[in-house]
Amino acid sequence: xxxxxxxxxxxxxxxxxxxxxxxxxxxxxxxxxxxxxxxxxxxxxxxxxxxxxxxxxxxxxxxxxxxxxxxxxxxxxxxxxxxxxxxxxxxxxxxxxxxxxxxxxxxxxxxxxxxxxxxxxxxxxxxxxxxxxxxxxxxxxxxxxxxxxxxxxxxxxxxxxxxxxxxxxxxxxxxxxxxxxxxxx
Numbered sequence: 001x002x003x004x005x006x007x008x009x010x011x012x013x014x015x016x017x018x019x020x021x022x023x024x025x026x027x028x029x030x031x032x033x034x035x036x037x038x039x040x041x042x043x044x045x046x047x048x049x050x051x052x053x054x055x056x057x058x059x060x061x062x063x064x065x066x067x068x069x070x071x072x073x074x075x076x077x078x079x080x081x082x083x084x085x086x087x088x089x090x091x092x093x094x095x096x097x098x099x100x101x102x103x104x105x106x107x108x109x110x111x112x113x114x115x116x117x118x119x120x121x122x123x124x125x126x127x128x129x130x131x132x133x134x135x136x137x138x139x140x141x142x143x144x145x146x147x148x149x150x151x152x153x154x155x156x157x158x159x160x161x162x163x164x165x166x167x168x169x170x171x172x173x174x175x176x177x178x179x180x181x182x183x184x185x
Contacts, residue, residue, distance in 0.1 A: 004086040009131020013139040015146075029150045034163070034181045035069065037062025041175035048175060053088070056095035056167060059179040063165075064097075067181040072097045073119055077161045078148060080141035082169040082177070083126040092167055093121065096179065115158065123148070123156045138168025138178055149184040 023030055039058035042048060060072075069075045079098060083089035090104040098119060099107050107113060113121035124130060124144040127137055145164035147153040163183045170176040 003128065006084045006127035006130075006132035009133050011131075011133045011136055011140065013136060013143055015139065015142070029152075030185065031146045031149050032183050032185075034183045035063035035065070035067030036178070036180045037064075037066070038178040039176070043173075043175070045173065051091075052101075053091045053095040053169070053175075053177070055175045055177045056092050056169065056179065059177050060096045060167070063179040063181050067183075069181060072165075075163060076119070076165050076181070077163050078120040078123065078145075078158055079165040079167065080122055080124060080126065080144045081165075081167045082137065082141075083122060083128050084132050084137070084169065084171055086128065088169060089122065089126065089128075092169070096165065096167060115156070120158055123153070123158060132171075134171065138166065141166035141168060142180060142182070145180075145182045149182060 020032070037059035039055045039062070041055040064072065079096065081089055081092040081096065090108065093099045093104040093113070094101050111117045112119055115123050124140070130140060133140055144153070145166045148158055148161040148164055151157060163181065166180045166182065168178050
């Protein structure tokens with residue numbers, strides 16, 4: 001049971017955001033936010049479909065629309081998704097359209113989401129591996145996407161990452177989450 005729930009962790013992340021027009025000529029390895037979405041589903045637990053992450057579905061649709069993504073599995077090189085609890089990773093993969101409903105577990109077992117799979121997921125270790133940093137967990141996912149796009153992830157580096165997805169969930173008892181699609185030059 002201990003490996004089904006992310007342990008607690010401390011951390012701090014600072015990011016500098018700017019319009020592209022403000023970048024100095026020769027800026028080293030900028031990473032662009034192509035799409036972003038945030039959503040909250042009903043706060044009433046008795047009204048929720050507990051087998052789905054509707055907040056993640058809605059946030060992903062917003063981010064994909066903004067980024068012009070029509071086929072997530074064909075256009076995203078890798079993803080960092082919330083796995084505060086082991087089942088949430090599977091739920092989020094389906095909500096993001098990276099697996100069909102009911103198929104994420106099978107695809108995970110087949111290796112699709114492994115670092116050498118067709119669509120690597122949580123190569124950072126996710127919250128289960130790095131720890132639950134609460135409201136900072138989403139930024140930890142964004143940081144991993146930035147590192148991968150910049151080819152600066154060290155031992156975790158995946159080959160040829162151009163586009164990555166970061167997804168976060170605020171955690172129990174909420175049904176609130178966000179999705180960001182990031183791209184390199």
